[in-house]
Each structure stands twice: as C-alpha cells, then as structure tokens.
Amino acid sequence: MQNWKRQIPTIMTAQELLDRAYSRASRAEVNGAAPFDHVKKTNIAKITGIGDMTTTTLLKYVRAFPKMEREDEFYSQLIDVIIGHDKLKRALANISWCAEKCSDLQRKYLLRVRKAPSIDEVAKATREFYGRFSSVVKRVDADLLFCQKARDMLRQLPAIDTAVQTIVIAGYPNVGKSQLVERVSSAKPAIAPYPFTTKGVVIGHMKSGWRTYQVIDTPGLLDRELEKRNAIELQAVLALRYLADVIVFIIDPSETCGYTIDRQLALLESIRSNFPDIPFIEVENKADLEGKPTGRPRISALTGEGVDELMKNVESVLRSQRVTDLDKLPT
Ligand SMILES: Nc1nc2c(ncn2[C@@H]2O[C@H](COP(=O)(O)OP(=O)(O)O)[C@@H](O)[C@H]2O)c(=O)[nH]1
Ligand SMILES: [Mg+2]
Structure with a gap:
C-alpha cells in the first residue's frame, strides 16, 4: 500500500488547472499559408492542448488514489475513518466525469473550428470553447479541493507492513x-x-x-x-x-x-x-x-x-x- 502514498500528486484547484492550460495554449502558434489557415491551425492547436492537458491531469488524479477494493482491511478502515470511502468515491467519480466532459468539448469544438468558414467563426467557436470548458472544470472545484485534503490526510497514515505477523x-x-x-x-x-x-x-x-x-x-x-x-x-x-x-x-x-x-x-x-x-x-x-x-x-x-x-x-x-x-x- 505504501506506493500510492507518495504517488498522489498535488491536486490543483480548478482555477490553477485552467490557468496552466490556458497559459500554455496562449503560446501556441502554428504557421499557415494564409491568415485564415494560420488562425484556424493555431486555434486547433490551442483547443487540442487545453483539452489534452486537462483531461490527462484529471485522470492522473483519479488513478493516483488507492482503490478501496484493493486495500487490505486495515488501511481501508483507516482511510474510511479519516476521509470517508463514499465521499472519496464521489469526488473521484465527479472528476472522472469532468475529464470525460472536457474531452467531449474538445472533440466537438475541434470539429466546429475545422468546419468554420471564416476567421470570425473560428474565433467565435474558440471563445465559446473557452467559456464552456472553464465552467465544466469549475464544477469540480470542490471535488478537487476535497481530494487535495484527502491527499494530505493519507500522509498521516502509518507505514505498517500488513503482510507481516x-x-x-x-x-x-x-x-x-x-x-x-x-x-x-x-x-x-x-x-x-x-x-x-x-x-x-x-x-x-x-x-x-x-x-x-x-x-x-x-x-x-x-x-x-x-x-x-x-x-x-x-x-x-x-x-x-x-x-x-x-x-x-x-x-x-x-x-x-x-x-x-x-x-x-x-x-x-x-x-x-x-x-x-x-x-x-x-x-x-x-x-x-x-x-x-x-x-x-x-x-x-x-x-x-x-x-x-x-x-x-x-x-x-x-x-x-x-x-x-x-x-x-x-x-
Ligand atoms: N523498574 C522498571 N522500570 C520499567 C520497566 N519497564 C519500563 N520501566 C520504566 O517505566 C517507565 C515507562 O516505560 P515506557 O516503556 O515508556 O512505558 P509505556 O508508556 O507503556 O510505553 C520508564 O521510565 C521505564 O524505564 C521494568 O521492567 N522495570
Ligand atoms: Mg510508550
């Protein structure tokens, strides 16, 4: 059981996740033959980057927490008492949901940008993507905070070898x-x-x-x-x-x-x-x-x-x- 204690990364807040993804995306620049092509390719790169980075991070969080079914009874009971199995399960399920939603939005808006007939339409679709993406990520802010607290509490667990008499x-x-x-x-x-x-x-x-x-x-x-x-x-x-x-x-x-x-x-x-x-x-x-x-x-x-x-x-x-x-x- 000891491995996951160290493996759980710092859990960022919704705002931190967004700031990181958006600031990385703001540097994306893809050259195109004509201005329209340039704007389109650049926005495709932004949406791809933002979506990929956020879903990957969220799923990494979900996977990092111990699966109760796999823990032995001793740690399972301690985790239940300090964090609560049901609460943790719910928070992780919400974060999973968010990752899926982010990936859906990414797919949907990539399609729209690709099909957009003008620079205006590309810009409009991209703006809309940012808005919807932000609001989906912000919906799990409480769950992210909960997991960050849970992560800190898991560190209080003793390193006891449960396989030894x-x-x-x-x-x-x-x-x-x-x-x-x-x-x-x-x-x-x-x-x-x-x-x-x-x-x-x-x-x-x-x-x-x-x-x-x-x-x-x-x-x-x-x-x-x-x-x-x-x-x-x-x-x-x-x-x-x-x-x-x-x-x-x-x-x-x-x-x-x-x-x-x-x-x-x-x-x-x-x-x-x-x-x-x-x-x-x-x-x-x-x-x-x-x-x-x-x-x-x-x-x-x-x-x-x-x-x-x-x-x-x-x-x-x-x-x-x-x-x-x-x-x-x-x-
Ligand atoms: N005379 C005597 N003192 C003991 C013995 N075992 C422990 N002590 C003393 O009792 C005090 C408390 O011991 P400790 O092991 O810290 O007790 P714990 O609180 O139960 O862990 C210490 O000052 C020990 O040195 C013993 O067998 N004989
Ligand atoms: Mg003692």
Whole structure:
C-alpha cells in the first residue's frame, strides 16, 4: 500500500488547472499559408492542448488514489475513518466525469473550428470553447479541493507492513510498553503517524530464526478505556483488529505507572471485549520492583527477565495462527 502514498500528486484547484492550460495554449502558434489557415491551425492547436492537458491531469488524479477494493482491511478502515470511502468515491467519480466532459468539448469544438468558414467563426467557436470548458472544470472545484485534503490526510497514515505477523502491545501509559518493544526489537523502533494520536505508533521488528515479526506500541490508542472515545476515534483504534495477530497486555503491579491494578484490569476487559477475535497474552511487567502479584507471568522489560519466555509464548500463538490460516485454505 505504501506506493500510492507518495504517488498522489498535488491536486490543483480548478482555477490553477485552467490557468496552466490556458497559459500554455496562449503560446501556441502554428504557421499557415494564409491568415485564415494560420488562425484556424493555431486555434486547433490551442483547443487540442487545453483539452489534452486537462483531461490527462484529471485522470492522473483519479488513478493516483488507492482503490478501496484493493486495500487490505486495515488501511481501508483507516482511510474510511479519516476521509470517508463514499465521499472519496464521489469526488473521484465527479472528476472522472469532468475529464470525460472536457474531452467531449474538445472533440466537438475541434470539429466546429475545422468546419468554420471564416476567421470570425473560428474565433467565435474558440471563445465559446473557452467559456464552456472553464465552467465544466469549475464544477469540480470542490471535488478537487476535497481530494487535495484527502491527499494530505493519507500522509498521516502509518507505514505498517500488513503482510507481516504483528504483535500489538497494550496497557496503561508508563507500564513499560515502549521499553518492551525496544528490548525485543533488532533495531531502533521507528515512530509512524497514526490518525487521532499525537504521539504516533512505535514500530519495532523482532527477528526469530529467519522470520521477522512486527511489534507495535500504540500510545493514545490501547492505553485508555475504549468506552471514552468518540465513534470516529474508536474506528481508528478498532482498525488495529485487522493488524494485530496477538495483543500483549501489560500490567504494572508495582503501580508506579500511576494506575491501580484494578483500573488496569478494567482496561484489560475493555480492550478484550472490543477485540474478541484476537488472542491475548497478559503479563506483569516491572518484576524487578515490589508489587502485588496477580498470578500472571512476570517479566522485566528493564532487566530482560522473563522476556524470552514471553516471546516464546507469543511466537507459539503466532505459529498456531499460521497453521489455522493454512487450514482455511481451500484444498
Ligand atoms: N523498574 C522498571 N522500570 C520499567 C520497566 N519497564 C519500563 N520501566 C520504566 O517505566 C517507565 C515507562 O516505560 P515506557 O516503556 O515508556 O512505558 P509505556 O508508556 O507503556 O510505553 C520508564 O521510565 C521505564 O524505564 C521494568 O521492567 N522495570
Ligand atoms: Mg510508550
């Protein structure tokens, strides 16, 4: 999915499109044998240039946007929440319509200019072409603006590889999520933007044998009760269900994170009930500190204690999911 993010060009406004096409056309000059021939050929060149340039640009815009049917569910849901599939579809359909209309006008007026019996008639037809062409392009001005905004919003999407098995870390702030991602990652984790979060998601890669997994810390997403979100934010959070192959929920029994164990367990239930199909692995972090044990496996993301065992457990869940997926293949 990453390619289209960079491919979408700046979307010009209707006026900019027209200015560009007209100014290019104003320089068109085709020599003819006689004045009449000269004017006719020059105007044919103008109409051809204006029509070609505008339709090509409009169609380039339409093709540059991702086709929802081809996106995987994760990006599809994020695009829906930040832009709206229906709105985007409508804007692109209108721009397509405009391109077709421009091409129709070009064809029609080229014919008229060719058949025009006098310089006056050539000039009249050309003027009429300019007028009608401008008004057709201006009709999609709002759609062009919408697409330009959409283009900017698409840049906020995280660069996450949806084809790699992914471990999503959840739990209240300061329980040690980032510390764990850092500890298990083979390189320094990257920070990627994510809609409705200011901090972005932290993406690490964990190597195991010749396999690589993604490990993601999601500040602002899975670190507070989902019930408190508005619908649109919630949709952005729930997109994670298409990404997460397993959720590791971290509890900090030392409560040095600033949340009581009870509150942490309430968050666990809140998240669990919103991600019913994803396997959960629950751990206690900060085993190096004093705390009331809750009976879950203990790790210390700081010292590394218990982390290997946790990751073995995580891998076995991921492995079982691959087998399940294979079982689902048609035979
Ligand atoms: N003592 C101790 N401190 C930890 C451990 N894991 C994380 N921390 C500390 O807890 C604080 C919050 O950790 P961080 O990973 O940023 O938490 P996050 O907000 O869940 O990502 C940091 O100061 C960490 O150094 C641990 O296992 N033991
Ligand atoms: Mg963090």
